[in-house]
Amino acid sequence: MRERDFIRSIEKRKQSANPLLEKGIGDDCAIFRTPPGDDWLVSTDMLVEGVHFDPQWHAPYLLGRKSLAVNLSDIAAMGGTPQLALLCLALPGSCEESWTSAFMDGFFSLLVEHGCTLIGGDTVSSDQLTISVTVMGTAPKEKAVCRNGAQAGDVVYVSGPLGSAAGGLYLLQNEVADLTSLMDDFPALVREHLNPSPQIVLGSILQKSGMLTAMQDISDGIATDLSHIAAASGVAAIIFEKDLPAHEQLLVMCKQLQLNPTTFQLRGGEDYQLLFTVKKGCGKQLEQLVEKESGIQVYRVGEIAQGEGVSLVKRSGATIDITYQGYEHRS
Numbered sequence: 231m232r233e234r235d236f237i238r239s240i241e242k243r244k245q246s247a248n249p250l251l252e253k254g255i256g257d258d259c260a261i262f263r264t265p266p267g268d269d270w271l272v273s274t275d276m277l278v279e280g281v282h283f284d285p286q287w288h289a290p291y292l293l294g295r296k297s298l299a300v301n302l303s304d305i306a307a308m309g310g311t312p313q314l315a316l317l318c319l320a321l322p323g324s325c326e327e328s329w330t331s332a333f334m335d336g337f338f339s340l341l342v343e344h345g346c347t348l349i350g351g352d353t354v355s356s357d358q359l360t361i362s363v364t365v366m367g368t369a370p371k372e373k374a375v376c377r378n379g380a381q382a383g384d385v386v387y388v389s390g391p392l393g394s395a396a397g398g399l400y401l402l403q404n405e406v407a408d409l410t411s412l413m414d415d416f417p418a419l420v421r422e423h424l425n426p427s428p429q430i431v432l433g434s435i436l437q438k439s440g441m442l443t444a445m446q447d448i449s450d451g452i453a454t455d456l457s458h459i460a461a462a463s464g465v466a467a468i469i470f471e472k473d474l475p476a477h478e479q480l481l482v483m484c485k486q487l488q489l490n491p492t493t494f495q496l497r498g499g500e501d502y503q504l505l506f507t508v509k510k511g512c513g514k515q516l517e518q519l520v521e522k523e524s525g526i527q528v529y530r531v532g533e534i535a536q537g538e539g540v541s542l543v544k545r546s547g548a549t550i551d552i553t554y555q556g557y558e559h560r561s
């Protein structure tokens with residue numbers, strides 16, 4: 231499809247109306263107003279074929295959803311509300327119209343779920359399929375939750391099971407079975423890799439609670455992402471292997487294939503769960519508040535101490551250093 235026709239097809243799609251938006255797709259720039267009483271949050275993430283996804287198993291509809299989801303996850307991690315998005319696509323000539331149309335269907339399905347409006351982007355041809363999304367959200371003035379507020383004595387929490395997406399990716403990459411059989415045996419793991427959910431509702435509840443000192447989403451594995459919080463806050467973090475939540479399917483998969491689930495939980499990445507620290511003495515109260523307002527269970531996994539780096543207390547009682555032991559791109 232020609233670039234012009236593709237852009238026109240995007241313009242025609244139904245969008246959430248946004249009162250902040252003066253001018254959307256179609257001019258040199260989009261124009262939007264500054265929301266009174268709020269701060270803007272802006273974040274961008276790329277997805278590159280072969281690095282972030284494999285089109286062999288990643289259907290275009292789900293890739294469209296994931297491209298937005300990983301970006302919305304950063305808005306969730308500040309406790310914000312998604313508002314606007316930009317989408318840049320570098321498309322190989324081999325990408326057929328049916329592929330781009332299914333990709334856009336997926337992208338728009340998640341946009342609509344979060345009341346977010348696509349206000350522009352760019353489309354180019356390229357040898358390699360690359361997707362770049364920018365999202366803008368809002369948070370009440372000076373209330374966005376940053377990475378740098380954790381203090382000794384705080385408690386460390388995660389919002390759900392760790393290692394599921396990495397388990398799903400392992401099954402797909404190692405051709406343990408075909409996609410249909412994997413979906414029958416390990417649906418939660420494969421789904422977490424192909425179609426992760428950004429924790430927008432939870433992020434907002436946590437922000438409003440006023441009990442958090444730091445937060446971020448887990449994209450590179452808790453070992454690395456907790457290291458970011460520890461470094462930004464100038465503290466150390468200790469987590470306990472026995473307390474790390476895992477999906478039952480990850481435990482079954484690891485048992486069958488004789489793998490260590492803890493490796494997936496710590497280092498696998500792409501969990502898109504929220505990782506946050508809670509003021510000393512507020513843990514139980516926060517757990518109850520979250521349960522009451524969203525039905526979501528959050529998991530206490532460790533604590534903040536003076537010092538630096540991240541340690542893991544293993545089930546055996548031994549303590550090991552896991553600072554920055556998660557996923558890292560190399561150039």
Ligand SMILES: Nc1ncnc2c1ncn2[C@@H]1O[C@H](COP(=O)(O)OP(=O)(O)O)[C@@H](O)[C@H]1O
Nearest residue numbers: 272273274275303304307446447448449450458
């Ligand atoms: N190429 C770049 N140019 C400028 N800033 C960058 C670049 N790459 C990453 N950053 C910034 O570095 C910080 C950490 O990035 P990253 O680890 O990718 O965060 P996240 O896991 O939230 O996506 C962010 O503030 C991001 O905007």
Ligand SMILES: Cc1ncc(C[n+]2csc(CCOP(=O)(O)OP(=O)(O)O)c2C)c(N)n1
Nearest residue numbers: 275280281282283284449450498499500557
């Ligand atoms: C084909 C393929 N190989 C490997 C991975 C695993 N993987 C790729 S990027 C990544 C970490 C998250 O991506 P990144 O670009 O670091 O996101 P950010 O931290 O910037 O949000 C992981 C676990 C994958 N998703 N797909």
Ligand SMILES: [Mg+2]
Nearest residue numbers: 274275276449
């Ligand atoms: Mg990033």
